[in-house]
Amino acid sequence: MIANTETGSDIPSKEAQYILQSYARAPFVLVEGKGMEVTASDGKTYLDFTSGIAVNALGHSDPELVEGIQQQAAQLSHVSNLFHTAPQVELAEMLCESSFADRVFFCNSGSEANEAAIKFARKYATTTHFPGKTDIVAFGGGFHGRTAGALAATAREKYQAPFRPLMPGVHFAPFNDLEAAAQLIGPQTCAVIVEPVQGEGGVHVATKEFLHGLRDLCDRHNALLIFDEIQCGLGRTGKLWAYQQYGVEPDLMTLAKALGGGLPMAATLMTEPVASVIHPGDHGSTFAAGPVASRAAQIVFQRVSDPAMLAHVNEMGTLLAEQIAELNSPHIREIRGLGLIIGVEMDSEVAPLVEKGYEHGVMLLSAGPTVLRLLPPLIVEEEHITQLINVLRTLLQG
Numbered sequence: 001m002i003a004n005t006e007t008g009s010d011i012p013s014k015e016a017q018y019i020l021q022s023y024a025r026a027p028f029v030l031v032e033g034k035g036m037e038v039t040a041s042d043g044k045t046y047l048d049f050t051s052g053i054a055v056n057a058l059g060h061s062d063p064e065l066v067e068g069i070q071q072q073a074a075q076l077s078h079v080s081n082l083f084h085t086a087p088q089v090e091l092a093e094m095l096c097e098s099s100f101a102d103r104v105f106f107c108n109s110g111s112e113a114n115e116a117a118i119k120f121a122r123k124y125a126t127t128t129h130f131p132g133k134t135d136i137v138a139f140g141g142g143f144h145g146r147t148a149g150a151l152a153a154t155a156r157e158k159y160q161a162p163f164r165p166l167m168p169g170v171h172f173a174p175f176n177d178l179e180a181a182a183q184l185i186g187p188q189t190c191a192v193i194v195e196p197v198q199g200e201g202g203v204h205v206a207t208k209e210f211l212h213g214l215r216d217l218c219d220r221h222n223a224l225l226i227f228d229e230i231q232c233g234l235g236r237t238g239k240l241w242a243y244q245q246y247g248v249e250p251d252l253m254t255l256a257k258a259l260g261g262g263l264p265m266a267a268t269l270m271t272e273p274v275a276s277v278i279h280p281g282d283h284g285s286t287f288a289a290g291p292v293a294s295r296a297a298q299i300v301f302q303r304v305s306d307p308a309m310l311a312h313v314n315e316m317g318t319l320l321a322e323q324i325a326e327l328n329s330p331h332i333r334e335i336r337g338l339g340l341i342i343g344v345e346m347d348s349e350v351a352p353l354v355e356k357g358y359e360h361g362v363m364l365l366s367a368g369p370t371v372l373r374l375l376p377p378l379i380v381e382e383e384h385i386t387q388l389i390n391v392l393r394t395l396l397q398g
């Protein structure tokens, strides 16, 4: 594909005119991607350490993924969930056979997967236990999405304030504070929702004691434990599922981001007891797990669950974290993370660093005001890490 400079230069001004201004976008137009790199309409290339926010696990335009999508789109692309189609069933089998789960509900985004988890948990608790068992416990710094229910479980004043009143019954404890959680989890609790590794909140890794403690509290009070692995699942931490780092199994788990290989695809995984309370008509989605998105997800799943890929994630994650530490920058306060989800806590705002990164041809993410977040495609190699480190060294000196 030849980048069209004429069209490219038009896009930001037309975006400002026609698109709802709910995003702060970088000032260039991306037209092409291959592996670790994307190209803008002016021909400039960028090394991608964002993966489209933890989506492009296989990098850009992976040949196997492109072929699978093209082939499936040509064969059958949409019929709705009124009919059986093979790709979604095969995908569900892969997800269940590789995890704690017995059944899957498919949807299209992370927020939707959490909405589904909340609804299933409420129905389970109110029908299996008692009608008032509807409270949800979530955590400070957690992010579960922007739809009404998911937003109610996202403890960020800035996101919640304009949209109150929110879904009632959600209570927040500080992350990794088991004692505070114990104060909130009781007979009235239907579910506890937590990210094993918080992404948007600044890359905070749950402690073993915290997740084990939440499991015990949930068991004691007949509450369901929901792991939001939308960002940290599917190989990102160096294990297929982040919960496998802890030896703690949830009752429900939500997936999205990397699952569809760039197509909208999400899933709520659950145990049979939870599944048994849901009947036809209780929940649904027109688009969910269409043949094309399901075929894409099968390819992503097969690739990221390969032990060689998981070993690669661990190796590259260790290398990346070590090389950041070796920068020895006085501006770096802390380096956190697991596998290839890495947060670098800085001594000041990181937005200028992200902007300067563009000038040097690298794409970086923030996670809150002072955390630089690195989420490269899982196919990242040592040469890309070296390139990034060279840019970071320059930026941190400047």
Ligand SMILES: *Cc1c(COP(=O)(O)O)cnc(C)c1O
Pocket: 108, 109, 110, 111, 112, 114, 143, 144, 145, 146, 195, 199, 200, 228, 229, 230, 231, 232, 256, 257
């Ligand atoms: C991105 C994200 C969501 C929301 O996903 P959307 O697809 O944007 O709705 C929920 N939870 C976590 C942990 C996420 O990272």
